[in-house]
Every structure is written in C-alpha cells, then in structure tokens.
Amino acid sequence: MTSTVKVTDATLDAELAGSKPIVVNFWATWCGPCRMLAPILEEIAGENAEKFKIGKVNVDENPRLAMRYRVMGVPTTIVFRNGVEVTRVVGAKPKAALLADLTPHIG
Template structure:
C-alpha cells in the first residue's frame, strides 16, 4: 500500500478513477497497527476495484485537520472526489469487508 501526503492527496485520492480507501494512522497507535495487515490483505484481494493508501497523520497534519479526523484509525472511502464512507476504529476483516462491500 502506498503512502499519500498532504501534497499529493488531491492527485492520488480525489482524482483517482477508482474508489480509494485512505487509512489515517500513526506509528504510536496500537489499533492502527492491528488494522494494517488486514488492509494489506484486502488490498491484495481487491486492489483491482479499490485502491488502499495510508496517511500518517503525524507527518501530514494538514489534510487530516481539514477533514476533521479526530480519532485513529479512521478509514475514509473516496469516490469521484467525495467521501462516500467513513469507518472509525479497528475492526476485524469480516466487518471491514461488509463495510466495503459496495466498493469491492
């Protein structure tokens, strides 16, 4: 999964031709570390339909601040430049797949 930054968020996420899930995370966040391998599995299984990218909120404070991200992990799905789904907190793979069913 590739990392996105404040600088390339618009090009990588908002202008993507397929849905993009952004994982807002930080190194110090235990639940973020729990959900990361699950997202890697989902990316490997469904990457043709849904792109998954990561944004470190400590290294990129601007965009998460603008988006009102107050807790992590927060997962946001963007389609055609708009937020179409938000998932807050770590969830097991089955729950994430249910939440993402419309996009995969």
C-alpha cells in the same frame, strides 16, 4: 511487497482524481489499533487491487490532511469515490466487519 500507497498532503488530491475509488486509512505509529489494522488493509488491498486503491496517511506527518477531513481519532478509514467522501469507519475492525462496511461503497 506493499499493496497500499503512502498518501501525503502533496499527493492526496492526485489520488482522489483517479478513476478507482480510494480507501484512505489515517493512522499513527504510536496507535496500537492502527498496527492491528495495517496487515488487514494490506491483505484487502492485495485481494482487491483491480477494484480500488488503499492509501495510508500518517497523521503525525500530515496533520493538515487530518484536519481537512476532520479526523478526530485513529485509525479512521475514509472511502472516496470520484473525489468525494462516501463513508468512513472509525476504529479497528476484523477483516470481515471492515469489508462489510466498505463493500457497498467500493464494490
């Protein structure tokens, strides 16, 4: 069972309006580092479902979102709180390093 939610052009604004912070991962099927990061994000999402959501945006299917948030490379992971970007992480990182970057903004 997946713990992350698929986010699209049509659904992102509703996700951002939610009461929980949302961590949005911009990815692509052809991206090797994205494939490495995917199971890490699933694990983090499963362990922290009560604190925040993790959404995934396929940049090839949703290019307007990638442009809207100036995503220049994948994977890019952006944390939103109250609908506002509070931090972003570019590239794939091990779980501990990713959590160290994200926790101050979601925890």
